[in-house]
Amino acid sequence: MTATKLTSKSLGGNWGTILLPINKDGSIDFSKLNDEIDYLIAAGTDGIYTNGTAGEFYNITEDEYDKISELVAIKCRQENRLFQLGVSHMSPIITAGRLQRSVTLKANAFQLILPDWIPLNRQEQDEFMLHVQSLAKDTPLILYNPPHAKSKLDVSDFLRLETLVETLIGIKVADGDATWYQSMIPVAAKLAVFVPGHHLATGVKMKVAAGAYSNVACLNPRGAQKWWEMMKDDLEGALHIERLIVEFMTTVVVPFQKKGFSNPALDKFLAAIGGWASVETRLRGPYSSIEMSEVNEARKIAERILPKFLLAI
Numbered sequence: 001m002t003a004t005k006l007t008s009k010s011l012g013g014n015w016g017t018i019l020l021p022i023n024k025d026g027s028i029d030f031s032k033l034n035d036e037i038d039y040l041i042a043a044g045t046d047g048i049y050t051n052g053t054a055g056e057f058y059n060i061t062e063d064e065y066d067k068i069s070e071l072v073a074i075k076c077r078q079e080n081r082l083f084q085l086g087v088s089h090m091s092p093i094i095t096a097g098r099l100q101r102s103v104t105l106k107a108n109a110f111q112l113i114l115p116d117w118i119p120l121n122r123q124e125q126d127e128f129m130l131h132v133q134s135l136a137k138d139t140p141l142i143l144y145n146p147p148h149a150k151s152k153l154d155v156s157d158f159l160r161l162e163t164l165v166e167t168l169i170g171i172k173v174a175d176g177d178a179t180w181y182q183s184m185i186p187v188a189a190k191l192a193v194f195v196p197g198h199h200l201a202t203g204v205k206m207k208v209a210a211g212a213y214s215n216v217a218c219l220n221p222r223g224a225q226k227w228w229e230m231m232k233d234d235l236e237g238a239l240h241i242e243r244l245i246v247e248f249m250t251t252v253v254v255p256f257q258k259k260g261f262s263n264p265a266l267d268k269f270l271a272a273i274g275g276w277a278s279v280e281t282r283l284r285g286p287y288s289s290i291e292m293s294e295v296n297e298a299r300k301i302a303e304r305i306l307p308k309f310l311l312a313i
């Protein structure tokens, strides 16, 4: 079977991340991971992706990388579900290795970051992306450029890379204010732009967002999907829900961010609050995890603020 060919026009929607169930000794619990992938597939999100930040791509061995990618690829192909494999790594050599070993898995796309120790000048960005394109063959690419990346790309970089790299179909970025959205309209005309999950309705209203690799799907993949569907025929209603999600994030999640917990710690906390996966809050060290004992209180606040469909399992 050939993989459905994603394009900058067809790529979009609510994508659910794989989160790693980490044992006390730091190993990955593959049996729990298995169940989690089954749940995500059954939840009916537009797609599933591996090795995002929430998948702790920066802190796994190459053997683990291969095992995770294979597991997700086999299950998603069996069930005919769209999936993307993250091949990101801070080292260009490791990214290339991940890519080369994953090409046969027939992902619908690869997600990747630029090399992330020494910032890349434009020529180096171009060279890296062309190299990756040649390794990925005809599998499309999504470039992930978070605000903490060493090489921060702007509108002109995205447009240049889109012209240069034929198989680049999307980008994942943090959003900004109305001026930012305005500036991204030319990019959105050419590439599928993914914005933070909790701002997706705004992104749609501003005619920029094609979808989200979603932290709302971390909380509840089914609920996040329902919210995305709502954006198509009741955008005002979806914007109202977004305000509730943002209120929930501000009340429950941001205080942990202010204490210094990382984004993946927050994503795992969201999943534990949602309670749909057998994933707990533990991250692989040295990164700190939010204690499971915080989950009950957070869940109570979630129940007060959020609509039922975002929490029901």
Ligand SMILES: CC(=O)N[C@H]1[C@H]([C@H](O)[C@H](O)CO)O[C@](O)(C(=O)O)C[C@@H]1O
Binding pocket: 017, 051, 052, 053, 054, 055, 146, 147, 195, 196, 197, 198, 213, 214, 215, 216, 263, 264, 267
């Ligand atoms: C608010 C937000 O968008 N969070 C997203 C983060 C950040 O983009 C990332 O932590 C920056 O490094 O990425 C993910 O964890 C990921 O790709 O797996 C998904 C999560 O929804």
